[in-house]
Amino acid sequence: MFWGSVCLAQGIDDREKERIGALLANAKKNLNKKRLVVSLNQAESALNLAKNIADAQKTWEAKNLIGEIYLTQNEFQKAIHLFLEMSMQAEKVNNYSVSANGYLSLANIYSHMGAFNKAAETYEIAYDQFNQIDYELGMIEVKSAASLNYLISNQSEKALASFQKLLELAIRDSLAYFKLIAHDGLLEVHQKAGNYEEGIEVGEAYIALIETEGGSDQMAANAHNQMAALYLTAGENEKALTSLKSSETIGTRNPTGNKILSNTYRLLSKTHLALGSQKEADQYDSKFKTLKSRLPSQAKYHPDDLEEAEIVARDLERISRAIVIEKDLSRQAEEKTKRNEILSNEIARLKFLEHEALVGNRDLGHSALEAEYIHQDLMVAQHQFESTERQAEILRYKASLVRRQLELKIAQEEKLILTQEAEINAKRQQIYLIAGGAIILIAIILGVEYVRVRNLNKLLKKQQATIHQRNVELEISNATIMEKNAKLHKAHDELKRTQANLIQAEKMSALGMLTAGIAHEVNNPISFVSNGLQILEENISEAFDNLSTFEQVLQLDDIDEIKSNYNIHKAENASVSMLKKDTADLLEDVKFGATRITEIVDGLRIFSRKDEKKFKKAHLHEIIDSALLISKSKYKGRVQIIKEYGVDIPAIDCFPGQLNQIFINLIGNAADAIEGEGWIKVMLQNVSGKYVRAIVQDSGSGMTEDVKKKIFEPLYTTKESGKGTGLGLSITTDIIKTHRGHIEVRSKVGVGTAFILTLHVDLMKGKEEAENA
Incomplete structure (x- = not known):
């Protein structure tokens, strides 16, 4: 009979688990379709069923899905409260497996909010708790999430160190998936930092690992895209094109990787443009725009201010922690009330059994044994009650300590206010005393001064005559001062003139020191002009003589004489050509000399x-x-x-x-x-x-x-x-x-x-x- 009941209960639990699994599967489908309200209702129904059958795994799956829905809705307060409550309750019973998973989910929420520092702190908590139970897979999962957190927050050095540590852990435990994750992260870090050589080395190892460890086509295509970006940065456009062709081949046979394929088309357009192939660049750009328009838009939370995100995240956690503590205190109070009721009922029942034993005179063996069991249960309950009381007492002590600290602070402030009021009253009394004394003193002084003034009035008339005489002398002194001021102004003007003369004197001194050199510079071009003009005069005179001879020849009647003189003229014509050449050269020398003189004179003009x-x-x-x-x-x-x-x-x-x-x-x-x-x-x-x-x-x-x-x-x-x-x-x-x-x-x-x-x-x-x- 008992075994039948167990089998029946087991069958009910199995059907409930199947129902919970179906609800969670439908909830995930609706979440992917952005039907968030339906998805949330199904996940909450699954959570209630899992709690009814006390299935810890299904409870965790349902809570995790609910948290993901909250995160999609940007309901950060609800998501944080959900996982923080779960972690705190698990920590109380030292269930670090559940609490570490809860803190891991919390850290992912903080990272999504843009509170990257708070996320890093929470990842450390999750890592430490997994370490306490020596759960290496959990530690690796935390390290992977923390590395991505550093990567998206542009903390390159921390991301590099974290991904390297992740790779060490994955190699030690032979975890292929996390090896791939570590290589992917290292490749992206090197790409962002522009580390060409290191990035290519990691990328080649990543692709080889995908082939040997069974990585997905999306991983391979993404690796080729990242390596192509590194090649483009380094100016190796042909290698970039080869990597992108591999990525395009993988992407076209994998229709689920449209997002990666669109990135491939974008990089191919950029690469062909760098290679000078405008036509191919335009074709791939068109493919990129077409494929991008077909991709579903993905809403993502982008915090405007990272400092504000940190503050908001910490405030939300503080609020949730306070709510969880308050609920825990209320629950403990209810449990205490229930335990007191049970304890009272059991004590009443024991008393009834004792009374029956005394007056009934019957076999109490079974009743005594039952009473002993009840007594032991009461001892266990009493022990649990005392333990709970101690925990509640500790919480109450903490709360009272906080209240006492606040009361102490308020008392100190009140004491300070009272002290300040006392000081103000003392100062007020001092002011009153000083004012009264001052009035009396002023009255005495005024009486004395009145007598003294009467005496001074007698001296005043004598001093008025002296003051008048002093005024006359002051006017004379003012006239003297004005005269001295005029002389000072005159001296100042003279000083200005002297300064100007000094500047001009320095000019003249410099000019005098440079005169010999300038004279030499001017003498050379003048010699060009003088000598050239003298020779030019002789050449022109000779030219005129030749022209006169030619005119005489033309006037002769005898043709033979004309021919003879023509031959003479022809010989002289050669000398005329030479004369023209010499004259042209002389004119060039004269022009050079004149230009040189002009330059020197302009320089002197600017200077002087x-x-x-x-x-x-x-x-x-x-x-x-x-x-x-x-x-x-x-x-x-x-x-x-x-x-x-x-x-x-x-x-x-x-x-x-x-x-x-x-x-x-x-x-x-x-x-x-x-x-x-x-x-x-x-x-x-x-x-x-x-x-x-x-x-x-x-x-x-x-x-x-x-x-x-x-x-x-x-x-x-x-x-x-x-x-x-x-x-x-x-x-x-x-x-x-x-x-x-x-x-x-x-x-x-x-x-x-x-x-x-x-x-x-x-x-x-x-x-x-x-x-x-």
Whole structure:
């Protein structure tokens, strides 16, 4: 009879399991079809049936499916509450298999929300719990999910380390599926990081593993696509095309991999475009667009702010944890009430049996044995009750501890408020006392002052006469001060004139030092012009003589004489050709000399002209070329001039004459610093379109730190007496300040020196904006 009942119960359970399995299968189908309400109802029905027959596996499957539905609906609070409650309840009974799976699902939810750091923390909890029960497959599943979490959160280094650890675990336990997952993840990490060589090596191993371990066609096609992307990055377009052709072959025979095939078409279009095959690129682009339009759209949760996602995830877990604890406390209270009722009923029953034994005088063997069993059950119940009481007491203690902490904090705040109020009252009393004392003191002072004022009034009349006399003297002093101010203004104007004269004197000093060289430069082209004109005059005179002879020949009557003279003329005609050639050469020399004189005069004109009152646009390279021309005598024949004028150098607002003087000083100093042969490099750079940087660098002897500190001081010079005034760099600094620019010097003994000037492009615009502001 008992065995029949067991068989009947077993049969009912099997039918219920089949029904639960059918409900879960239908729920998954409806989930794939996005019929979420129907799917949720079926999964909840399956969960209730699984609880009724106490089937832990089916209960877990139903809860997992419900959590997936919640996740699809973005109902994160419900999903988190579901798995957190399951994990916490399992932890209480040390069922770490269930709790670890619950934490794994929780971590997947956090990763889906974009709370990647919270997900990583929860994966660690799940990993530790699987480790406690030494469940290696569970640990590998957690490591796989955690690696994907690092990958989608773009934490490349952590993803690489995690996938490598996953590969080690999978190889150790000979788990082919996770080997494939690890290779796929490593290949994607290397592709994102642009690690060409490592990515290709992993990809080749991945494809070989798919062939030997039985990986899917989708895995192979995806691997070929990722390797093709690496080849494209490295510029190896032919290898990329070969990989993509393999992927296309796999994709066309596997209709379920349309998403991967669409990616293959996209990469093929890009590859053919890189190879210059526009027609094939267009064909594959058309295939890609057609296939993409047929693919179902997949809604995915994209958090806008990752920090906010972290905060939301932690808040949702905190809320769910509080709800679970509150429900657990309520359940424990109900169980305690029920146990008390059962205990009371059992105690009443024992008392009844004892009473029957005393008054009934019957065989109590069976009743005594039953009472003993009941007593043992009561002891077990009492022990469970006490254990539950202790747990409830611990929870109540924790809750009371939190309340006590809050009460203590409130008490401290109240104490602080009372202390502050006491301090305020004490200060108020002090203020009252001080105010009363001050009033009394003021009254005494006023009385004393009244007497003193009466005495002072008598002295006031005497002092008024003195003040009047002082006022007269003050007016005289003011007149004297005004006169001194006028003299100071006059002295200031004189100082300005002196400064201008110093600048002009420095110009004249530099011009005087360069006069000999310029005279030599001008003398050469003048010699060209003078000598050429003298020879040209002789050639023209000779030409006129030949023309006169030819006219005389034409006037002769005798034909024989004409022929004879014609032969003479023919011989002279050759000399006329030579004369023309010589004349042309002389004219070229004269033109060269005149052009050379014009260049030198233009350079002198830029250097020696007076400073304008307003800035004007000028090109720095023209100013520098003029300075190089004027300074040519200092470096000609021994110093190589290197010009590096950058492209798109704009004209700047400046006083061209003053800047010309700066570059004459810098080029002259550079030439003097070079003993024997060397080089001077002049560079121009465009800085963001707002500034122009000019650099004058030489290969001279360089300067010590002490010299660098003093070179901009007036009258300081390192040159011999009579060769330098010591004003050049001082005036250069003043001119740079006038242009609101910046000058910097860099030098090293035995290497050379570089002066770096930075000047505004639109100085007038900046000045007008500053004045308007």
